[in-house]
Amino acid sequence: MRLPLAIAPDWPDWPVIQTGVFVAVLAALAAAIGTLVVRFRRSRGVEREQYKWLLAALAATLGTFVFAFAMILLVDPAGTWMWIPAVLTYPLIPISIGIAILRYRLYEIDRIISRTIGWAMTTGLVAALFGLLIIGLQAVLAPVTRESTLAVAASTLLAATLFGPIHRRVQTAVDRRFNRGRVDAQHALEAFGVQLRDEVDLDAVSSHLVGVATQSVQPRVVGLWTRQGGATR
Amino acid sequence: MKREPLRAVAYLAIGLLSTGIAIWSGQDIGGAWIIGSYGAVGLFLAWRRPREIVGWLLVGFALAFETLGTTLPGSSSEVIDGHADAGVTFLAWVKSWGGSLWFGTLVALTVLFPAGRFPSGRVGVVGRVAVAIPILFAIALAFAPTATVTFDNGVAVTCACRSPSLLTGLTGR
Numbered sequence: 001m002r003l004p005l006a007i008a009p010d011w012p013d014w015p016v017i018q019t020g021v022f023v024a025v026l027a028a029l030a031a032a033i034g035t036l037v038v039r040f041r042r043s044r045g046v047e048r049e050q051y052k053w054l055l056a057a058l059a060a061t062l063g064t065f066v067f068a069f070a071m072i073l074l075v076d077p078a079g080t081w082m083w084i085p086a087v088l089t090y091p092l093i094p095i096s097i098g099i100a101i102l103r104y105r106l107y108e109i110d111r112i113i114s115r116t117i118g119w120a121m122t123t124g125l126v127a128a129l130f131g132l133l134i135i136g137l138q139a140v141l142a143p144v145t146r147e148s149t150l151a152v153a154a155s156t157l158l159a160a161t162l163f164g165p166i167h168r169r170v171q172t173a174v175d176r177r178f179n180r181g182r183v184d185a186q187h188a189l190e191a192f193g194v195q196l197r198d199e200v201d202l203d204a205v206s207s208h209l210v211g212v213a214t215q216s217v218q219p220r221v222v223g224l225w226t227r228q229g230g231a232t233r
Numbered sequence: 234m235k236r237e238p239l240r241a242v243a244y245l246a247i248g249l250l251s252t253g254i255a256i257w258s259g260q261d262i263g264g265a266w267i268i269g270s271y272g273a274v275g276l277f278l279a280w281r282r283p284r285e286i287v288g289w290l291l292v293g294f295a296l297a298f299e300t301l302g303t304t305l306p307g308s309s310s311e312v313i314d315g316h317a318d319a320g321v322t323f324l325a326w327v328k329s330w331g332g333s334l335w336f337g338t339l340v341a342l343t344v345l346f347p348a349g350r351f352p353s354g355r356v357g358v359v360g361r362v363a364v365a366i367p368i369l370f371a372i373a374l375a376f377a378p379t380a381t382v383t384f385d386n387g388v389a390v391t392c393a394c395r396s397p398s399l400l401t402g403l404t405g406r
Binding site: 017021024025027028029031032033034035036038039047050051054087090091093094095097098100101102 | 364373374
């Protein structure tokens, strides 16, 4: 359609602008994401946690798109079901922005990332183990059982039994990398528990307690009140 | 009733209202879901932190997406020949440059998050240029001699949740 507000309608380069707009705005978005990554790498404290929320949401959304394209290429080129996770994760981006701006449960992100990765890795490992067990047991038991469901039942039972131990080990390993605060706090509390068994001096216990609180919670100021007889010091 | 449940009810109401408006105006489920989520969080942030630009940008994103997803009534030839209603012609004109502006809100969100202001140093210069590009293109397209008019395809293959609506929004076609 012809636009009534056109300025310089005879300018020959209008088509270049009209066709180049998509490439230009995509380049602008790529540059904006680049600045986001640079700012994240330079950030500290609260600001870093805010960036983590947005980047985690972006990663989750991107992951669902990769999953959808992979399913289209590998499994079902005509299907639409693979877009459901992508559609479901659309709201993660605005919700993460809301949490970051309002600073509501801001520090939960490390735990969320750690748990998500932990459960995803456990699920993948158990699924792979389940598949290998079925193939292996069927090969071994085929001459004896003759196409019975014994291999499937045994694989399911083994996979279900191993789920808990695998998840504990995977989660501990993931926490060491993504939820360092939790691991450090846990170690500090365990060490404090060991010291309490042998320590009888109240001043030494108080000193240890303040040290553990500082290490695990990282507060700005620490104060300790103890009751001695009727008085508080 | 305590404040927390009241907030939750208000938040839910804003979300339902945004999604309802989107569905009422003819959006598909995928589009309404995007508009509802971005609009709801944006309105909530704008209500709680009116001075934070990020909330308003989310509202702008949802409104721009809503405008781009609205289908033009009537036939394309009426608009092209100049015989369509003034409202339809105006909407066709807005849609011709709205895609670039919608992208601009996305770029601005990325650059201005979380502080609500441009970063300092070289990163800030890159951010300013990135925000300026879609705005300048939107202005250029608004005053271009011609615009592409998009209408509902009568023989389009559709399904319940059309994720390609996002791609349609990205390309503005």
